[in-house]
Amino acid sequence: MNAIFVVVLAMGYVEARTEILSQTVNHMELSSEEMIADSIFEELKDEAAAQQEPWNPWASQFFPCVKEEYENTGLYELLLNMPKGAVLHVHPSAMGDYYALFDLVSVRDDCYFNPSYGSFELFMDSVPESEWLNVSEMLASAFDEAAMRDSLINYIVIDEDDEYLPDVWAEFEQMFGRVGGLFTDPAVAYHYIYQAMYVYALIDNVQHIELRAHTPSAASVEFYLGVVDSLAEQGIDISVRIIYCDSRYLFPGETIENFRERIVSSMKAAADLMVQYPGIVVGADVYSEEDKGATAFYMAPMMEEAREYSMAEYGFELPLFLHDGESSFPTGVPDSPVSLLGPYPGNVNNNLIDAYLLGVERVGHGIELAKLPELAEMYAEEGIPLEICPVSNQILGYVPDLRNHPAVPLMRNGVRISISPDDPAMFGYTGVTFDFTVAVLAWDLSLSDVKRLIMNSIEDAAMTDSEKDELMSLWQNEWDEFISFTIENR
Ligand SMILES: [Zn+2]
Numbered sequence: 001m002n003a004i005f006v007v008v009l010a011m012g013y014v015e016a017r018t019e020i021l022s023q024t025v026n027h028m029e030l031s032s033e034e035m036i037a038d039s040i041f042e043e044l045k046d047e048a049a050a051q052q053e054p055w056n057p058w059a060s061q062f063f064p065c066v067k068e069e070y071e072n073t074g075l076y077e078l079l080l081n082m083p084k085g086a087v088l089h090v091h092p093s094a095m096g097d098y099y100a101l102f103d104l105v106s107v108r109d110d111c112y113f114n115p116s117y118g119s120f121e122l123f124m125d126s127v128p129e130s131e132w133l134n135v136s137e138m139l140a141s142a143f144d145e146a147a148m149r150d151s152l153i154n155y156i157v158i159d160e161d162d163e164y165l166p167d168v169w170a171e172f173e174q175m176f177g178r179v180g181g182l183f184t185d186p187a188v189a190y191h192y193i194y195q196a197m198y199v200y201a202l203i204d205n206v207q208h209i210e211l212r213a214h215t216p217s218a219a220s221v222e223f224y225l226g227v228v229d230s231l232a233e234q235g236i237d238i239s240v241r242i243i244y245c246d247s248r249y250l251f252p253g254e255t256i257e258n259f260r261e262r263i264v265s266s267m268k269a270a271a272d273l274m275v276q277y278p279g280i281v282v283g284a285d286v287y288s289e290e291d292k293g294a295t296a297f298y299m300a301p302m303m304e305e306a307r308e309y310s311m312a313e314y315g316f317e318l319p320l321f322l323h324d325g326e327s328s329f330p331t332g333v334p335d336s337p338v339s340l341l342g343p344y345p346g347n348v349n350n351n352l353i354d355a356y357l358l359g360v361e362r363v364g365h366g367i368e369l370a371k372l373p374e375l376a377e378m379y380a381e382e383g384i385p386l387e388i389c390p391v392s393n394q395i396l397g398y399v400p401d402l403r404n405h406p407a408v409p410l411m412r413n414g415v416r417i418s419i420s421p422d423d424p425a426m427f428g429y430t431g432v433t434f435d436f437t438v439a440v441l442a443w444d445l446s447l448s449d450v451k452r453l454i455m456n457s458i459e460d461a462a463m464t465d466s467e468k469d470e471l472m473s474l475w476q477n478e479w480d481e482f483i484s485f486t487i488e489n490r
Pocket residue numbers: 089091212287323364422
């Protein structure tokens with residue numbers, strides 16, 4: 001018999017109701033100081049709620065349409081200052097500020113725009129063909145320069161006009177290609193990542209970050225470490241880990257045999273890089289839209305092959321941090337091992353079963369888990385964490401109304417989750433504060449819930465136990481300061 005049921009049997013109705021609520025919703029004890037901060041936190045939530053129409057709250061509206069409303073709340077301000085531990089899921093080229101990136105390059109005379117593709121490029125040593133338009137000239141000759149800037153940035157940022165795109169993923173992925181030509185200048189790439197890391201560390205109050213980098217080389221690892229060192233020289237501390245990623249798509253012109261070889265060789269390269277940069281490069285992943293790419297079932301033998309290699313060569317099993325369960329498809333049977341040959345074979349997504357069988361370290365997204373309660377129980381029991389990215393999940397169409405996010409039942413059922421931003425540049429922001437703000441309001445999180453999510457992010461970081469202890473005590477000091485600051489400035 002369920003333990004709560006036994007307890008409430010002997011109680012009156014109201015007492016039993018209170019007991020069930022406290023047992024099923026809130027688990028973490030707060031200190032007396034934290035309880036004062038919690039009451040301030042609740043007041044700020046109420047203030048934000050009072051600005052919304054109950055029948056059409058911000059959580060049910062497309063994020064870019066209500067971004068400013070979130071930003072203007074006292075709750076956002078408080079969450080911005082809150083030390084947020086670790087960001088465990090962010091893609092480096094989409095982690096920073098594309099508005100600032102545009103302003104950095106648009107004043108240069110070698111920055112061009114291609115209207116056929118909506119793409120940007122820096123032609124440092126070459127001359128563009130006629131279809132490329134010079135960006136600084138476009139801005140200078142525009143009737144309304146600010147409107148021209150906005151219309152150009154719209155090619156790389158999803159904004160309020162993009163709510164009803166027929167295929168948001170297609171647009172989203174084109175954006176990576178459109179912006180990629182701006183990173184061909186290493187100085188621009190450096191400036192972009194430096195500024196982004198600066199914002200995470202100093203403005204957003206994040207202590208640790210784990211980057212999903214696309215097939216990084218030793219030079220790219222050195223690049224990220226260089227940024228972290230430069231920040232440290234300025235007295236700005238943030239630690240970094242890198243997860244080696246490749247795409248689960250069959251690329252145009254790629255044969256299935258080539259695809260298999262690419263995934264295996266990427267995973268082996270991840271293991272090689274882990275040996276070259278121990279404690280910095282921490283494992284491997286495959287990404288891109290799951291339901292248009294290879295299933296985890298299809299790629300499992302490739303991952304096993306790479307693991308046999310890492311075990312034989314280096315004596316360890318390649319750790320996996322897989323993007324899986326980011327889908328709206330039903331889970332179920334029959335499923336197909338291959339999604340490569342047709343657009344949506346089977347129309348089911350069972351990737352979280354494979355992620356479990358592959359002994360994944362953490363799962364990127366994993367929102368499908370709510371559809372498989374018994375598997376969710378297995379994830380909960382074994383402490384396999386999910387990296388939840390609420391804004392991304394809404395913009396990419398998985399959870400149109402964030403109040404219904406699967407993270408809520410998962411979290412209440414003991415699955416470990418933490419909060420991350422995924423690709424915030426494309427969603428018009430930098431950092432993870434917006435993700436916390438939407439989660440707090442949409443899921444009615446208490447300060448205790450938020451503290452739990454942050455502590456999860458540290459406990460689930462790809463670090464050794466002693467590194468985690470160090471990070472936790474660093475965060476705890478900042479948290480105590482934050483609590484005192486919140487009480488003093490109420
Ligand atoms: Zn991602």
